[in-house]
Amino acid sequence: MAPLEGDAAGARIGVVTFPGTLDDRDAARAVRLAGATPVNLWHGDGSLQDVDAVVLPGGFSYGDYLRAGAISRFAPLMGKVTAAAEAPGSPLPVLGICNGFQVLTEAHLLPGSMVKNENLHFMCRDQKLTVENASTSWTNQFTAGEQIVIPLKNQDGQFIADEHTLDQLEGDGRVVFRYAESNPNGSRRSIAGISNAAGNVVGLMPHPEHAVEPGFGPDSSGADRRFGDTPLASGTDGLSLFTSVLNTLLVA
Amino acid sequence: MPRIVVDVMPKPEILDPQGKAIAGALPRIGLNGFSEVRQGKRFELAVDGDITDEVLEQARTAATTLLSNPVIEDVTRVEVIDDGSA
Numbered sequence: 001m002a003p004l005e006g007d008a009a010g011a012r013i014g015v016v017t018f019p020g021t022l023d024d025r026d027a028a029r030a031v032r033l034a035g036a037t038p039v040n041l042w043h044g045d046g047s048l049q050d051v052d053a054v055v056l057p058g059g060f061s062y063g064d065y066l067r068a069g070a071i072s073r074f075a076p077l078m079g080k081v082t083a084a085a086e087a088p089g090s091p092l093p094v095l096g097i098c099n100g101f102q103v104l105t106e107a108h109l110l111p112g113s114m115v116k117n118e119n120l121h122f123m124c125r126d127q128k129l130t131v132e133n134a135s136t137s138w139t140n141q142f143t144a145g146e147q148i149v150i151p152l153k154n155q156d157g158q159f160i161a162d163e164h165t166l167d168q169l170e171g172d173g174r175v176v177f178r179y180a181e182s183n184p185n186g187s188r189r190s191i192a193g194i195s196n197a198a199g200n201v202v203g204l205m206p207h208p209e210h211a212v213e214p215g216f217g218p219d220s221s222g223a224d225r226r227f228g229d230t231p232l233a234s235g236t237d238g239l240s241l242f243t244s245v246l247n248t249l250l251v252a
Numbered sequence: 253m254p255r256i257v258v259d260v261m262p263k264p265e266i267l268d269p270q271g272k273a274i275a276g277a278l279p280r281i282g283l284n285g286f287s288e289v290r291q292g293k294r295f296e297l298a299v300d301g302d303i304t305d306e307v308l309e310q311a312r313t314a315a316t317t318l319l320s321n322p323v324i325e326d327v328t329r330v331e332v333i334d335d336g337s338a
Contacts (some may be wrong), residue, residue: 067321117269118267166330
């Protein structure tokens with residue numbers, strides 16, 4: 001997908017770095033490739049620097065000590081992110097990837113939690129997902145039911161929540177991404193990503209920011225049959241999350 | 253020095269993969285008497301001076317806000333211990 005033209009370049013997307021964050025550079029790169037301007041944000045700062053949206057990237061903030069995301073959730077900047085994400089009127093779009101998703105659940109911006117993968121292994125693989133909700137701030141450039149392949153790499157990736165919460169998520173259309181064909185980590189109902197009620201906050205365990213540039217993302221050119229008969233994209237399936245938020249900002 | 257001990261356990265309904273792996277290893281060293289293992293966490297909060305009701309209340313707040321996640325864990329103990337009695 002071509003980057004959006006026009007005012008998108010004026011959009012400023014904050015990428016937060018915590019101690020132990022790994023994927024902030026890739027997330028900033030994804031923002032740039034989508035056509036916006038990345039803004040580096042430090043977890044200890046008290047200002048969001050007037051950014052238009054925020055990405056909480058993956059990694060191992062605070063070494064995953066205590067629980068993944070549990071300490072980062074109390075970072076000074078997270079107080080600002082939480083308030084802005086829940087602001088009435090025009091809430092701040094926030095995307096949490098992997099550790100960022102874990103931070104969002106610990107911050108109670110998203111329900112549920114993540115525990116160790118069912119098989120206890122650290123997993124690193126190209127993962128097929130189904131886009132279940134293509135109307136959130138971060139998925140409006142997909143179509144509902146579309147299948148994409150992006151990398152999945154984590155140790156604590158098993159999404160869990162009680163049955164009532166799961167039913168509510170399903171009923172409200174807040175399951176945004178689901179693992180397709182096989183459930184890699186035991187996540188309840190194969191859930192890979194969810195949103196808040198307003199759709200401006202999205203968290204997912206797989207990594208869209210690692211699939212934004214031809215030649216560097218999952219790219220088997222059809223010769224690799226690991227993903228069945230679904231023709232694989234060019235390895236840039238993740239870019240649409242970032243162009244989606246630009247679309248959201250342009251429309252707003 | 254007195255300390256406050258906080259114990260946190262995974263909720264009973266949640267599969268504890270770490271405990272399961274430990275349970276699988278016990279028979280390998282000849283210990284066959286256990287049907288299940290669940291792994292939790294113990295925190296020790298040291299206090300300078302006496303442990304007042306206020307400090308104990310802070311420990312309870314810490315236990316439910318930062319030390320545990322109520323979605324996946326229960327706080328099973330918040331208790332004052334003296335050295336030697338632990």
